[in-house]
Amino acid sequence: MTLATKNLSRHQAVFAIKQRLLEAGVDTADEDARILLRAATSLTRLELATQPQTALSHEQCQILDQYVTRREAHEPVSRILESRxxxxxxxxxxxxxxxxxxxxxxxxxxxxxxxxxxxxxxxxxxxxxxxxxxxxxxxxxxxxxxxxxxxxxxxxxxxxxxxxxxxxxxxxxxxxxxxxxxxxxxxxxxxxxxxxxxxxxxxxxxxxxxxxxxxxxxxxxxxxxxxxxxxxxxxxxxxxxxxxxxxxxxxxxxxxxxxxxxxxxxxxxxxxxxxxxxxxxxxxxxxxxxxxx
Ligand SMILES: C[S@@+](CC[C@H](N)C(=O)[O-])C[C@H]1O[C@@H](n2cnc3c(N)ncnc32)[C@H](O)[C@@H]1O
CATH class of the missing domain: 3.40.50.150 (Vaccinia Virus protein VP39)
Structure with missing residues (x-):
């Protein structure tokens, strides 16, 4: 099931992404989950930390799903986000x-x-x-x-x-x-x-x-x-x-x-x-x- 079908809060999304990345053998799963979520939602670290219960929009979940699928295939975060x-x-x-x-x-x-x-x-x-x-x-x-x-x-x-x-x-x-x-x-x-x-x-x-x-x-x-x-x-x-x-x-x-x-x-x-x-x-x-x- 993709993230977009689950109506997740930001906090739940970090957890779900982390689980997917861990299962794919990505050893920086926690850090990557937060970076990808922030990139897909344009959230700052502070916004993510202080408003964890806000629900993600359908569009944000779709972008995030694409990012996570690429990271599951071991593509580096810098390549996914095209920036370093x-x-x-x-x-x-x-x-x-x-x-x-x-x-x-x-x-x-x-x-x-x-x-x-x-x-x-x-x-x-x-x-x-x-x-x-x-x-x-x-x-x-x-x-x-x-x-x-x-x-x-x-x-x-x-x-x-x-x-x-x-x-x-x-x-x-x-x-x-x-x-x-x-x-x-x-x-x-x-x-x-x-x-x-x-x-x-x-x-x-x-x-x-x-x-x-x-x-x-x-x-x-x-x-x-x-x-x-x-x-x-x-x-x-x-x-x-x-x-x-x-x-x-x-x-x-x-x-x-x-x-x-x-x-x-x-x-x-x-x-x-x-x-x-x-x-x-x-x-x-x-x-x-x-x-x-
Ligand atoms: C290890 S990468 C370094 C890239 C960059 N300087 C860096 O540090 O991120 C080596 C680079 O050498 C280039 N390269 C390989 N053989 C070459 C050659 N015979 N002449 C010129 N460039 C070459 C590759 O295309 C690659 O971009």
Missing amino acids: GFWTVDLLIAPNVLDPRPDTETLVETALSLLENTPNAPIKILELGAGSGAIVCALLSELPKAQAVVVDLSPHACQASKVNLARCGLSNRAFVLQGRWHEALQAQFDLVISNPPYIASAELNALPPSVRLYDPILALDGGTDGLDCYRAIIKDIPRLLKPNGLLVFELGIGQATDVRPMLEAMKLEIKTIARDLGGHERALAARAIQNAQ
Whole structure:
């Protein structure tokens, strides 16, 4: 029976949704039930908490039913609501584009901390594999004179980046390019930043359904050992970085041991390996100590 046929109060609806999500194996059922109810009814947290007995309208129940059916199929809430907060920006989340993760904010934090003496400098940023544009939107919003080139192989990701840059009022400082990593680029940059695909191919099938069924494989598959994209980017990094330029990579769990020597072999100096909130080594930053050109 659907929610729409039950004439539920807000409180009863939260309970019914939670039960459905628990039965579907969603481990954030309680939190998700409240978020989906608020989204379907445009209620604030306070309204939901203080007026729990008010009945839902038939239309609200119908919208909610659609949301809950999608969540039962393990579609992430951010995809259902097409929205995610990242750093200080509100992003549109589009199909066929990676849903940015909170861990990726560690890259933004790391880059900004290493650029702290130059927040108003007209630096040039290159983001490789931009997805939704989360990283570049966060960086440009903090660095008012910076400009960026944003590359992704996926046309869906390029479109999402353009939409999100426009939403943040940053389109005039970013150029979005569809292509393979840095292949088409001759310029040099003060900051190259990338969260490349880093899951080993054999591990893709073991990912949770919320990832496996909804994030595009192009955003996940890092080849046999998960390191293919690091190799592809690092081999040309000396020509992409200005002298003293900064490279910031997101890392998969345990990959610092592999990526660090690749960068040292290219004469980059490791500046920091920052941990995410879960304690995993997540952001590796290195500087070009010598311009190889
Ligand atoms: C892990 S996602 C990161 C997306 C976004 N930067 C984020 O952190 O949410 C990796 C991105 O790299 C892109 N990508 C994969 N292979 C690529 C290639 N050869 N050249 C350019 N982009 C590529 C994917 O389309 C995807 O958007």
